[in-house]
Amino acid sequence: MGALNLNELVAKVDDLPSLPLVVTQVLRLTDDPEATPEDLNKVITTDQNLTARVLRLANSAYYGFARRIGTVTEAVILLGFNTIRNLVMAASVSHILEREVTGYELARGELWHHSLTAAMAARLLAREIRYRAHEQAFIAGLLHDIGKVVLSLYVSGEFQEIIRRVQEENIPFMAAEAEVLGFHHAQVGGLVAEKWNLPRELVEAVSFHHHPGQAQVDPRLTTITHAADAVSLMLGMGVGVDGLLYPLDAGCLEASGLQPSHLEKVMAAVGDSLGDSEAMWG
C-alpha cells in the first residue's frame, strides 16, 4: 500500500489549478445556440495570452486560410464554435500538461505531445465511425492522462517499486500502479475532470480510458479515447514507461465499430499531420 490513499490524494487535487474561468465561459457559450461570435470575442480577449494562442493557431498552415485572420471574431466565424472551443481548451491545459512528469519518466513536453496526438487521433477515429461529437472526442483525448500530472507530484517514493513490478512481473504499468498505490492515474484523472465540472461523459472517458468496458454514460466516447491513446503510443508519442504493454480491449473496439483498419488509417493521417501540429503548438 502506498504512503498516500485515494482520499488523501483527493484532498491534494484541490491544490491543482482550476480550469480558468474564461474556459468555463467559453464552454458555456459554445454550447449556447443564441451566442454570437462577438460574445466569444468578448470573453476570449479578456485573456491576452489565450488570444495570442488562438490567433496563432487560426493562422497556422493547419487550417489553410489564405488570408490573415486578425481578430478573434474573424477566427470564430471562419473556424466555427467547436474548433474555437478546442483551441481554447488546448491552450489552457497545455501549461499543466507541459510540466515535467518525473514519476513517469516523461520528459517535459512529452505528456503534452502524447495528449495532443491522442486528441487528434480521437477526433479522426470519431469521424471514421460517425460518432457525432468529434469535438468532445478531441477533448477526451487531450485530457485522458491528466491524472499522471497529479500522481507524479506525490508518487515518487513508490515509483521504483512500480517499475520493478512492471519489469519483473511483466504486468501493465497501470496494474502495477494499482497494486502499489491502491489506485491509478485514470481514477485520479476522473477526479480532476469532476473538479473541473466537465460533462459526465468526459469524466467517464478519462476515468475508464484503460477499461472502456466500464463506461456506461457514453461507451463509444470512452472506447474512442482508449483507441486514441493506443494510436498515440504506437506513433511513439510519450511512450515513457506507460507505453509498455498496452492492452487494447478488442471487444469494446468491436462493439463501437472500430476496426483495425480504422486505427491504421488514423495512425497514418495523424503521423502525416504531426509536423504541422508541432509547428502550430510550438
Ligand SMILES: [Fe+2]
Ligand atoms: Fe493512461
Ligand SMILES: [Fe+2]
Ligand atoms: Fe495515455
